[in-house]
Amino acid sequence: MKIDLHIHSTASDGSFTPAEIVSLASTLNLKAIAITDHDSVEGAKAAMQLPSPAPLNLLAGVEISTSFPDTFTCGGSLHLLGYDMDVDDPTLNQLLLTLRQAREKRTPKIIRRLNALGHDITLPELFSRFKKGQVGRPHIAQLMMEKGFVNSIDEAFDNFLGKNGPAYVDKHRIDCEQAIKTVINAGGISVLAHPGLIKLPPNKTLEELITALKKAGLNGIEAYYPNHTKGETTDYLNIAKQFDLLVTGGTDFHGTIKPEIQMGTGTGEFFVPHVLYDIIKKHKPV
Numbered sequence: 001m002k003i004d005l006h007i008h009s010t011a012s013d014g015s016f017t018p019a020e021i022v023s024l025a026s027t028l029n030l031k032a033i034a035i036t037d038h039d040s041v042e043g044a045k046a047a048m049q050l051p052s053p054a055p056l057n058l059l060a061g062v063e064i065s066t067s068f069p070d071t072f073t074c075g076g077s078l079h080l081l082g083y084d085m086d087v088d089d090p091t092l093n094q095l096l097l098t099l100r101q102a103r104e105k106r107t108p109k110i111i112r113r114l115n116a117l118g119h120d121i122t123l124p125e126l127f128s129r130f131k132k133g134q135v136g137r138p139h140i141a142q143l144m145m146e147k148g149f150v151n152s153i154d155e156a157f158d159n160f161l162g163k164n165g166p167a168y169v170d171k172h173r174i175d176c177e178q179a180i181k182t183v184i185n186a187g188g189i190s191v192l193a194h195p196g197l198i199k200l201p202p203n204k205t206l207e208e209l210i211t212a213l214k215k216a217g218l219n220g221i222e223a224y225y226p227n228h229t230k231g232e233t234t235d236y237l238n239i240a241k242q243f244d245l246l247v248t249g250g251t252d253f254h255g256t257i258k259p260e261i262q263m264g265t266g267t268g269e270f271f272v273p274h275v276l277y278d279i280i281k282k283h284k285p286v
């Protein structure tokens, strides 16, 4: 049996509601899933309030946008996954709210840039299409596609919204050590997401990053991820052993926003062994 511990819902930039995700996971016969929305536990909360879809297990989840440790002196984002925490924890919810409020302030700046580039797109139409607090670049890309400005979401990112694009606006991130500690204090475990996607500064190694995060309490590493090559996955499994970290994995399913990625199987061959779910549950002190 398979599990998928990295899934986005409509509470962030996924196109499926939490209920649709649970229903699809049941149909796919998955043993466990975690809804890990960007900077929100609303998706996980909604899924956990549904009638128990046994034998599918639901793990609370979140994917937090953080900065690198101070000693790394570089821009860019690190994504930290939180699992099995109390989704009502006030400190965690306050931290996530701060990130979502910053996102709300960023959106008008991106729209202004697109307007200056000649694209007729407004905030009211964006917020009538998507929920205000959840809007990120993928939603803007989707609306640009629907309005015929671009042919695909990728084209919107490549030509406008991506890191070096003319409508790019940087995102507020919180300190990675603070995110790790907040997840742990909420009773959860903290996991470094998709290490293969991390853009390290040239003078630093992944081992140095993990050493710094481990000091803050990091519990795990997402070794299984569709973009990781077999060689990378092996490297990350070895790192997990070396640093005594839990191993997790998931597809980063976003529905139609990333149509090439399927829940549970990624681009086809991918799967995450279900034993990892049992190990995560065992790790937690009761």
Ligand code: AMP
Pocket: 013, 038, 135, 136, 137, 138, 153, 154, 157, 158, 171, 254, 257, 258
């Ligand atoms: P944001 O959080 O608003 O900065 O948007 C980042 C999100 O955009 C990521 O989590 C991805 O889901 C998505 N994303 C980034 N690049 C692309 C791309 N080329 N095509 C589709 N989605 C992308």
Ligand code: FE
Pocket: 008, 013, 038, 254
């Ligand atoms: Fe995303």
Ligand code: FE
Pocket: 063, 079, 193, 194
């Ligand atoms: Fe991510």
Ligand code: ZN
Pocket: 006, 008, 063, 252
């Ligand atoms: Zn993700």
